[in-house]
Amino acid sequence: MDLGTVRSFRPARSRADLELAGGEVVVAGGTWLFSEPQVGTTGLVDLTTLGWEPFELLADGTLRIAATCTVEQLQAAPWGPLAGLARQAADGLLMSFKVQRVATVGGNLCLALPAGAMTSLTAGLGAEAVIWTPDGGERREPVSAFVRGVGTTSLAPGEVLRAIEVPPAALAERAALRRTSLTPLGRSAAMVVGSGRTVTVTASTTRPVVLDAHDLDAGLAAVDCWYDDAHGAADWRAAVTGLLAHEVVEELLA
Numbered sequence: 001m002d003l004g005t006v007r008s009f010r011p012a013r014s015r016a017d018l019e020l021a022g023g024e025v026v027v028a029g030g031t032w033l034f035s036e037p038q039v040g041t042t043g044l045v046d047l048t049t050l051g052w053e054p055f056e057l058l059a060d061g062t063l064r065i066a067a068t069c070t071v072e073q074l075q076a077a078p079w080g081p082l083a084g085l086a087r088q089a090a091d092g093l094l095m096s097f098k099v100q101r102v103a104t105v106g107g108n109l110c111l112a113l114p115a116g117a118m119t120s121l122t123a124g125l126g127a128e129a130v131i132w133t134p135d136g137g138e139r140r141e142p143v144s145a146f147v148r149g150v151g152t153t154s155l156a157p158g159e160v161l162r163a164i165e166v167p168p169a170a171l172a173e174r175a176a177l178r179r180t181s182l183t184p185l186g187r188s189a190a191m192v193v194g195s196g197r198t199v200t201v202t203a204s205t206t207r208p209v210v211l212d213a214h215d216l217d218a219g220l221a222a223v224d225c226w227y228d229d230a231h232g233a234a235d236w237r238a239a240v241t242g243l244l245a246h247e248v249v250e251e252l253l254a
């Protein structure tokens with residue numbers, strides 16, 4: 001849609017271009033940003049012109065995914081045995097292949113919707129968010145902590161998500177994913193990713209919840225952030241999440 005309040009559009013070419021003026025916000029794929037009015041936004045700064053490599057395998061085996069990597073590009077990353085898991089996560093997004101061509105992994109995390117399947121995938125694999133701070137520095141935290149609630153992240157004003165790093169151990173571990181929705185083509189109501197000893201619950205909770213696979217029932221019983229909206233009531237989400245989480249653990253241990 002037309003954003004009637006926007007007066008300027010700047011392609012970012014260097015980190016210095018990410019210094020935002022009042023009313024400016026960064027745009028990546030724009031699939032959410034251009035989908036509803038952005039009252040108060042007067043300028044856009046394009047991240048996709050920074051030319052970041054969509055993904056790289058670092059010397060220690062870490063998979064570094066640029067925030068601007070699209071959901072489509074992510075499928076070509078060197079996932080090894082986890083390629084199917086990455087595909088399953090992408091298919092968990094309620095969007096066509098055309099939208100997947102432009103929607104970015106970073107945009108998905110920064111939007112912080114419970115049904116953010118890129119959050120599910122990367123939090124589930126114990127990935128770390130790499131964040132550029134306005135003073136020219138960088139900070140890191142687990143994706144599971146970066147997404148704090150519905151539409152809320154730890155990003156402070158002026159901070160930009162630069163990359164997401166999947167640790168080598170997670171790429172070597174077995175992993176499993178389960179998802180459900182209220183209707184066959186509905187938005188994810190619960191998505192559970194297991195990797196190694198951890199089971200990460202998303203979509204049914206307002207933020208990612210990381211549980212110990214060996215103490216699953218106690219972990220599930222302690223969850224205090226079940227999500228309730230048109231795509232599923234909280235008690236139903238809690239019940240199906242329990243079933244999916246047990247399936248995930250069975251698959252990991254099989």
Ligand SMILES: Cc1cc2nc3c(=O)[nH]c(=O)nc-3n(C[C@H](O)[C@H](O)[C@H](O)COP(=O)(O)OP(=O)(O)OC[C@H]3O[C@@H](n4cnc5c(N)ncnc54)[C@H](O)[C@@H]3O)c2cc1C
Pocket residue numbers: 025026027028029030031032033034035047067068092093094095096099102103104105106107108109110111113114115116117155159160161162187188
């Ligand atoms: C048909 C359709 C279906 C969709 N289905 C889903 C779904 O099932 N689940 C879901 O979660 N979303 C869904 N979305 C919403 C959205 O498309 C996705 O979340 C997408 O991944 C957002 O990425 P983007 O690059 O388009 O973000 P943009 O729209 O460019 O940006 C989203 C927000 O994140 C900020 N942002 C983007 N990148 C960064 C960065 N690197 N650092 C700091 N801030 C940043 C922007 O300022 C903006 O506030 C859907 C959208 C459409 C149109």
